[in-house]
Structure formats: C-alpha cells, structure tokens
Amino acid sequence: MDAQVSFLDQLFNQRILHDSGVDGLYARSAVFEEVISQFEEFALAFGRHEISEAMVFPPGMPMADFETSGYMKSFPQLAGTVHAFCGSDHDHAGLLQCLAAGDDWTDQQKATEVALTPAACYPLYPILAKRGPMPETGAYVALQSYCFRHEPSKDPARMQMFRQREYVRVGTAEQTMAFRETWKQRGQEMMRILELPHEVDAANDPFFGRAGRMMGASQREQELKFELLVPVNSTASPTACMSFNYHMDNFGKAWNIRLADGSPAHTACVGFGLERLALALFRHHGFEVDAWPSGVRKALWG
Numbered sequence: 001m002d003a004q005v006s007f008l009d010q011l012f013n014q015r016i017l018h019d020s021g022v023d024g025l026y027a028r029s030a031v032f033e034e035v036i037s038q039f040e041e042f043a044l045a046f047g048r049h050e051i052s053e054a055m056v057f058p059p060g061m062p063m064a065d066f067e068t069s070g071y072m073k074s075f076p077q078l079a080g081t082v083h084a085f086c087g088s089d090h091d092h093a094g095l096l097q098c099l100a101a102g103d104d105w106t107d108q109q110k111a112t113e114v115a116l117t118p119a120a121c122y123p124l125y126p127i128l129a130k131r132g133p134m135p136e137t138g139a140y141v142a143l144q145s146y147c148f149r150h151e152p153s154k155d156p157a158r159m160q161m162f163r164q165r166e167y168v169r170v171g172t173a174e175q176t177m178a179f180r181e182t183w184k185q186r187g188q189e190m191m192r193i194l195e196l197p198h199e200v201d202a203a204n205d206p207f208f209g210r211a212g213r214m215m216g217a218s219q220r221e222q223e224l225k226f227e228l229l230v231p232v233n234s235t236a237s238p239t240a241c242m243s244f245n246y247h248m249d250n251f252g253k254a255w256n257i258r259l260a261d262g263s264p265a266h267t268a269c270v271g272f273g274l275e276r277l278a279l280a281l282f283r284h285h286g287f288e289v290d291a292w293p294s295g296v297r298k299a300l301w302g
C-alpha cells in the first residue's frame with residue numbers, strides 16, 4: 001500500500017472524511033468543517049480591511065460564461081457540465097428501461113445552462129463586467145466557491161469537489177501585480193503562524209495536450225503563477241495549498257471588463273485550497289485538534 005492510500009485510509013478510519021465509493025468525492029466531518037471555517041476567518045483577517053466586497057458562489061456557473069472563460073480550450077480534461085432529462089413521457093419510459101437493464105441511460109441527458117465551476121473566481125468576472133467601467137480603485141473581492149475538477153485520485157488532497165477561498169484584484173497592471181506580491185508574502189506569514197512547513201515556487205496550470213505543454217512553459221517563464229507548497233501526502237512531492245495568479249488582461253479582454261479609461265482590466269487572484277489546508281493541518285498537527293500546538297489553536301480559535 002502506498003503512502004497516499006494510507007493517509008486517505010487514516011482520514012477514513014479517524015472519521016475525518018467519509019468514503020463515498022468515488023475517488024475525490026468525500027463527506028466531511030463536523031471537525032473537518034470547523035477547521036475550514038476557522039481557517040476562513042483567519043484568512044479573512046488578513047485582507048478584511050482592503051476588500052471592496054465579499055461574495056459566495058454556488059458550485060455551478062452560467063454555461064455561457066463558462067464558454068467565454070476558454071476553459072474547454074485549455075483544460076477540457078478537467079471540466080464538468082450539468083446535464084438533465086428534458087424528454088417526454090415516452091422518453092422517460094425508455095430511460096427507465098435502460099436503467100432497469102443496466103444500460104447507459106445518460107446519453108438521453110441534455111446540456112443545461114449550468115456548468116460546474118472550475119475555478120472560484122470565474123463567476124465573478126461577468127458580474128463585474130456588467131457593472132460598466134471600473135472605478136479608479138478597481139475591485140478587491142473576497143469570495144468562496146465549491147469547484148469541480150475531473151481528476152479522480154486516491155490522494156486525499158486531490159478531490160473532484162473542493163472549495164477555494166480567494167481574494168481577487170481587478171484594476172491596472174500595477175495594482176494587480178502589487179496585490180499578488182503582497183499575498184505571496186502574507187501566504188507565507190499565514191503558514192508560519194499555522195506552523196506548517198512550506199515553500200513558494202513558480203508553477204503552471206495543467207494545460208491539455210501538446211499545445212498545452214507550450215502554454216504551460218510560457219506561463220512558467222512569464223512567472224504568471226506561483227504556488228505555496230506544503231507536504232500533505234508526501235514530503236517528496238508537496239501539495240499546492242495556495243496559488244498566486246496574474247492573468248494580465250486576458251480575463252479583462254475575454255469578459256470585457258473595462259478600466260475607467262476604457263482599456264481592458266488586469267486581474268490577479270490568490271486562491272486558498274480549503275480542503276488542502278485543512279488536510280495539511282491534520283497531517284502536521286495530528287488528528288486531535290485539541291492537541292494541536294497552542295499557537296496554532298490560538299490563531300484559529302482565538
């Protein structure tokens with residue numbers, strides 16, 4: 001049995017997560033959720049004084065906005081869309097027959113106007129775009145969303161459904177790059193307070209296919225993405241628990257988000273993988289939260 005399976009099994013045995021039979025899809029215990037909500041409070045304390053507003057999104061986003069994001073071009077392997085039965089009585093009878101016979105009934109499902117949100121900040125951009133040109137101060141939004149990525153795994157830190165808490169900055173190139181630099185520092189300070197071993201490194205997203213490899217290399221070369229890594233499953237390959245992304249004006253152009261002078265807005269976001277951070281805390285401080293180091297308990301529970 002490898003180390004990844006063993007950490008997942010420990011989490012099941014300790015009833016911190018509950019197995020659903022599908023890799024990457026787990027029920028969360030009360031204690032796991034409490035760690036997440038305390039971490040969210042802790043993370044909000046670092047930026048509460050700067051944000052212009054806060055939002056929480058449902059796990060689905062408009063299909064039209066999902067299409068605009070270009071996600072299917074870059075990450076078709078990770079995407080999930082919501083399909084539903086839209087047929088007649090006759091079609092329903094056929095569907096039930098398929099189900100009873102153990103045949104595939106899903107080809108009768110039709111795409112809806114909802115896609116599963118792949119990244120927490122995507123639903124924000126169309127909302128900002130609809131408001132018209134940005135004020136000089138831009139926007140600084142704290143948000144949270146469930147996300148879906150089709151990457152089933154025995155690594156408990158690689159889930160199919162998980163939450164990201166993000167701060168998103170929309171404005172000029174200077175505003176967004178300064179924001180990202182600030183959060184790179186703050187992210188490391190947060191990890192020091194929570195007594196988690198960590199390092200920050202340049203990274204790239206898992207773009208699909210051969211063209212994708214070139215996109216990944218270019219993203220890395222331009223230092224558009226950094227990750228804060230913490231050993232969760234293995235010390236050999238630590239897990240990205242936070243990411244610090246600068247999208248230049250790509251999203252500003254895609255969604256038509258304009259600055260006061262009419263030029264496309266630049267965007268940057270810092271994402272906290274909430275389940276990953278909770279798992280890192282359990283991994284390093286043990287399964288008994290009452291026995292966590294006093295500094296960590298004080299930071300999370302006050």
Ligand code: AMP
Binds near residue numbers: 151160162163272274
């Ligand atoms: P990304 O958009 O890939 O930079 O993801 C933002 C953050 O979400 C990452 O830094 C991770 O902490 C978290 N994350 C990404 N993918 C997963 C996953 N499959 N399971 C759990 N957390 C994830």
Ligand code: ZN
Binds near residue numbers: 120121245270271
């Ligand atoms: Zn984001």
